[in-house]
Amino acid sequence: MNHEKTVCVIGLGYVGLPMAIRSKEVGYEVYGLDLDQSKLDLINQGKSPIEEAYIEERIAQFPVIATNDAAVIRKADIVLICVPTPVDESYYPDLTPVIKAVETTVKNLKKGALVVLESTVNPGVSEEIIRPLFESAGHIVGQDVFIAHCPERVNPGDKTWNVSNLPRVVGSFDQTGLDIALEYYRSISSGEIRPMKSIREAEAVKIVENSFRDINIAFVNELAKSFDKLGIDIKDVILGAATKPFAFMAHYPSCGVGGHCIAVDPYYLIERAKKSGFDHKFLKIAREINNSMPEYTVEKLQDALNLVKLPMNGTAIGVLGLAYKANVDDTRESPAFEVIKNLNKHLAIVETFDPHVLGKSTSQSLEAILEKSKAVIVTTNHKEFIDMLTPELLNKYGILVVIDGKNCLDKDLLESAGIIYRGIGR
């Protein structure tokens, strides 16, 4: 395949880098713009700055020219904006990276280019923030610039779905913008590319998807707390309910919700709706429940330690996992850090180990952390932990208590070996 157009991707992270590589793979000329020099160096050496198979397997074969020189935007017929959309300490949306990336694009725009925001935003950002930034610089939308929104759905670590086959939704301000965007996305993905009636609808799709997940997780987290008191194993119940072939979708409780999406995106809708006079009670409660799980997990530990007459104060606790989900190295919004904060509050001695995040771990091997600890909390269900945390190994190092924050270990097996096991709702 050979496309005559040039693509510039702004923000070469979990979202932008796969998009840049895929665009190169299907024949576009591709430039990548980022502010992080160490990331740029690795990409230009054909190495992935993150642990992600899709990127690692392709980056050397489909090289992207990565730079911090915004002048490359001037060459681009298609500009993809893939920068972070975080919240601040009060959970208030921070659109600064999006605004900065758009301002840079406005200054370097090639006339007639398509600019697509892929970052997750609340409904209204394209209309209320992005469009005015172009217009106040004198660009006529639908003539000098075409603006679209195509929220990214990439799921790091997913072996089935990636940028080459994910279905997408696209919205634009005008038919020409929509047509150009549809043509581009259909050239990179074999999945359905669905045009939306408006850019606002496209923005809303992504927030709905991630809020749906947050709410469902909050529901099972609440059930976990309730079933714990009722003496019912929630994992078994969910597996039972999941035998219903329709109208039930299994979600699982855990020590908390992390990552740059689920734990963040609902706040964008909550705050924007508030400005229009709507109070999202359901979303707020979901966030509250999910944010309460790290503290709940530490309470489970405290209860279990009481049984072996150990105080939290001064007892060495091993936290197993810093990444927010299994088998990745992404620690953003990871509940492990809230668990650690809570343990510190109780004056426990905290050790940490994550085989995917050794740079932030205090111990460099599973054996090393077990040797130092009296109890462990599994905060990430990495394959290494599931495979290696056998009763024999735990007993060898004198681990008295296991708090399984991901319900990923064999409860019966550990209990039959005399280890105190507590899961989340089991």
Ligand SMILES: NC(=O)c1ccc[n+]([C@@H]2O[C@H](COP(=O)([O-])OP(=O)(O)OC[C@H]3O[C@@H](n4cnc5c(N)ncnc54)[C@H](O)[C@@H]3O)[C@@H](O)[C@H]2O)c1
């Ligand atoms: N990570 C995911 O799984 C995922 C999935 C779907 C959607 N999203 C959304 O996609 C967006 C990006 O997320 P991500 O995970 O790729 O973030 P990331 O932090 O991995 O990557 C963002 C990159 O943008 C760069 N950057 C920031 N400001 C810039 C600027 N002004 N100019 C150039 N580069 C800049 C950063 O240096 C970083 O390398 C967010 O809105 C997120 O919610 C993420």
